Amino acid sequence: MTRRGRALCIALLAGAISACALGPRYAAPATPKQAGAALLAVQSPVASPEEPPDAWWKLYQDPVLDGLVGEAFAANTDLRVAQANLAAARAISRAARAGQLPGTTLALGVDRGRDAGTDEILELTGRRPRTFTFYEGMFDVNYELDLFGHVQRTVEAASAGVEAVEAQRDAARVTVAAETARAYAQICAFGEQAAVTRRSLALVTRESEIARKRRDAGAGSEFDVVRAEALVEQVRSTLPPLEGQQRAAVFQLTALIGRTPADLPQGVGACEQPPQLTALLPAGDGASLLRRRPDVRAAERRLAMAVAQVGVATADLYPRFSLSAFYGSVATPWPQFLTANGQTWGAGPSVDWSGPIQAGARARVMQSEAGAAAAMAGFDGTVLIALKEAAQALSAYGSEVDHHAALLLAQEKVRRAFDVAKKQFAAGAVSNLDLLTSEQALVAADAAVAASDLAMVQDQIATFKALGGGWKGGQ
Secondary structure (H helix, E strand, C coil), rough: CHHHHHHHHHHHHHHHHCCCCCCCCCCCCCCCCCCCCCHHHHCCCCECCCCCCCCHHHHHHCHHHHHHHHHHHCCCCCHHHHHHHHHHHHHHHHHHHHHHHCCCEEEEHHHHHHHHHHHHHHCCCCCCCCEEEEEEEEEEEEEEECCCCCHHHHHHHHHHHHHHHHHHHHHHHHHHHHHHHHHHHHHHHHHHHHHHHHHHHHHHHHHHHHHHHHHHHCCCCCCHHHHHHHHHHHHHHHHHHHHHHEEEEEHHHHHHHCCCCCCCCCCCHHCCCCCCCCCCCEEEEEHHHHHCCCHHHHHHHHHHHHHHHHHHHHHCCCCEEEEEEECCCCCCCCCCCCHHEEEEEEEEEEECCCCCCHHHHHHHHHHHHHHHHHHHHHHHHHHHHHHHHHHHHHHHHHHHHHHHHHHHHHHHHHHHHHHHHHHHHHCCCCHHHHHHHHHHHHHHHHHHHHHHHHHHHHHHHHHHHHCCHHHHHCC
């Protein structure tokens, strides 16, 4: 066999061996039984089994909300941090992949001084030691033969790490979309509550004026006036907290979209109607939920990374083989640096092995195996949390839908009772206390409906967040 043929055989053998990576082969974990079942009970028809869209906020058909979410995706600081972390993870992955290529080093240098070996030769030949100028240039090439998969498993771990960080970035997008929609909904809902309070204040103020006029005409008492005025002040006292909560929600929104409190979005603070869905909330099923949620994807990728790290630690138990070569020139007088007299070169294999005592290396294998077991438990826990959060959010939303419907019915009856009481009071059939009581009930019913509007839209947004939509950025 020729020299070239032997070299080719050696290369093919090395390639075949390098394909045999040590450590466990990764397989995607199975999800728990019934994880893909429907998320909703038939008895609680608050949502539909249709797959929710990624840009779920567009279901509200509110252009202002669409613009705010888009601005948040472009400027939110948490997303900028997540994107920078992803860029760092990708750089680490590229560094790991560089291990599959030969490593090269080019060194050039000039030194002025003495060399012990040269001095000894001069003394042996009867000459005195001298100071020389040494010229050196060297090019080294080193390539690791990945016989036991150390490099391959390192690349697999780094690639899985990139995908885990990418999923974490997507989870941050889900949170930003939900929190932006929540802040906007709070602004509008607090605006609605404040508007309801102002209408109630106008109502009780008008009734207070009537009580005052009746007293002045001798048809009422001072006690009736004081009670009516007390109700006015009670209603008035509920307005400042609502206005303060609305301003706080505006400031929360400005931070989410990357603005300062001095740069408030124009017109947002004037909203008095929270966004509303015009159809059933699309929820999908458990299987689609687990595919959609970025935290589940991140947990699965962390598991893949941990399994690959077991292979890295296992490969460290075995020798690491490398091929290296160098070529250069070392000379004392400068002219010889460029001639064959100063040339130096060499090539050959090398072995690096941390043995035969391997207590530390085997401990690192055990550590990586424990890490993989923890990552597996973390994945199972993340799946259960995802299913739990979706079920909780849908349950809370369903309860609030029923609560809101009952409040609307009560509000209608209380309003009718107030209208009847006014007519009967004018006819002298009921007392001023009866009228005041029905007036208080109407104010409370209106406030309860407005508060339920906020609770319902917040539950909707919490459900969309639990379903894991929004990480594609609405694209």
